[in-house]
């Protein structure tokens with residue numbers, strides 16, 4: 001009897017060798033080097049992935065450069081370019097099941113959640129096609145009767161896109177869509193730990209028949225392939241999502257070639273629950289916000305500040321909910337939390353449970369059932385009685401681990417929430433609407449939600465402050481990064497010109 005898991009696997013068989021995609025062709029890496037891609041649930045080999053070298057980045061950038069400088073992409077009619085973008089979205093929709101499966105297999109994210117993310121991926125393309133058609137506009141400045149000055153937006157050139165392993169397909173398309181829609185050409189360097197869906201994106205774009213060299217994928221390690229992309233003189237833009245430390249290295253390494261960098265980095269975001277909040281909804285949002293996507297989520301509410309007056313009640317309810325979260329095989333529809341991406345990350349997350357004990361916090365976690373012993377599982381965990389100065393409250397753990405703290409009043413909640421290097425997101429729960437706004441204004445983060453879980457509106461700016469990032473993508477805000485704004489000054493009268501040497 002074939003299990004439901006095996007049936008899905010048979011339907012979406014994975015390729016044994018994932019290749020690079022350069023200049024419209026799938027190709028091996030220089031020297032035929034490969035990386036073994038592991039399954040986080042079994043820690044067995046899934047397949048092998050071409051390990052791109054500096055030479056491969058050079059080839060991909062040369063192809064993207066040629067396509068930008070001499071190809072039809074940036075000069076073709078807008079409607080034609082958008083036809084390609086819409087076609088990519090349609091092709092993604094045709095492959096939803098397969099992409100969701102590959103993503104779950106590759107990353108350990110539960111398949112019910114990867115399915116939602118893939119839906120967002122095709123919307124990334126449609127959204128940016130609509131945005132370019134309607135909002136990629138210039139401004140005109142009249143100067144008396146003497147000048148009309150106006151701005152135009154032109155594509156910048158070759159965009160280097162570097163992405164992490166959490167939510168790979170959604171994050172890759174979040175960058176590829178605006179980069180292509182605005183007329184740039186692209187070299188994507190996906191995370192070495194999650195290459196499967198990026199390969200499918202290359203296949204989809206290949207089928208969409210984009211002109212050669214417009215889109216390229218070079219798999220490989222950050223320190224080699226990623227680094228070569230960052231330092232390449234023919235690359236104008238680096239859009240990076242990943243750890244804060246890596247972001248800072250990339251900024252340094254891109255300085256010699258003066259690249260424009262967009263940085264979407266780590267987070268340790270607070271959720272502040274006041275005693276007048278809708279208890280059940282705040283609970284739902286808090287649990288989902290930290291334990292969904294295995295807690296490997298940049299905007300996860302990993303620091304809970306609950307008002308002292310409801311602490312006991314809230315923590316008791318939390319314990320009951322967390323104990324019932326369903327860990328399991330990421331390919332099973334009912335699984336809520338799957339295994340972490342790899343052994344290294346598993347060890348890092350686990351180490352924080354020891355650190356918590358050393359720091360004097362109480363660790364509430366569960367044993368891993370025998371049938372999951374091979375996987376990189378950390379059970380949904382609560383770290384109680386924590387204090388804001390502790391490492392477990394200050395450092396990004398990036399797993400299903402919630403650090404729980406309390407506050408007395410509004411002033412203290414804001415002070416504690418802001419006493420940290422990160423500033424990506426924040427969540428405020430209160431039924432006092434004035435207070436909700438006040439707190440949201442004062443919490444130092446790029447994105448705040450009041451009485452809401454993390455629901456994205458693609459029209460709005462996305463990004464963080466402090467150590468969580470530089471710049472904003474999303475909506476028309478992304479145009480500042482993905483286009484060059486040019487000002488044209490036109491004299492419409494005889495304005496005064498100094499007459500030197502006359």
Ligand code: NAD
Pocket residue numbers: 162163164165166171189190191192220221222223225226227230241242243244246247249250263264265266267297298299396398424464468469
């Ligand atoms: P990471 O920084 O280790 O790697 C990200 C990417 O950078 C990978 O493709 C990697 O190969 C590459 N890289 C590594 N070193 C490089 C170098 N020297 N030069 C060029 N490229 C290099 O991050 P990760 O562990 O893959 O992802 C998890 C992190 O991403 C977390 O910190 C998380 O918060 C963050 N993240 C942020 C956002 C956001 O929007 N702010 C979204 C998702 C994830």
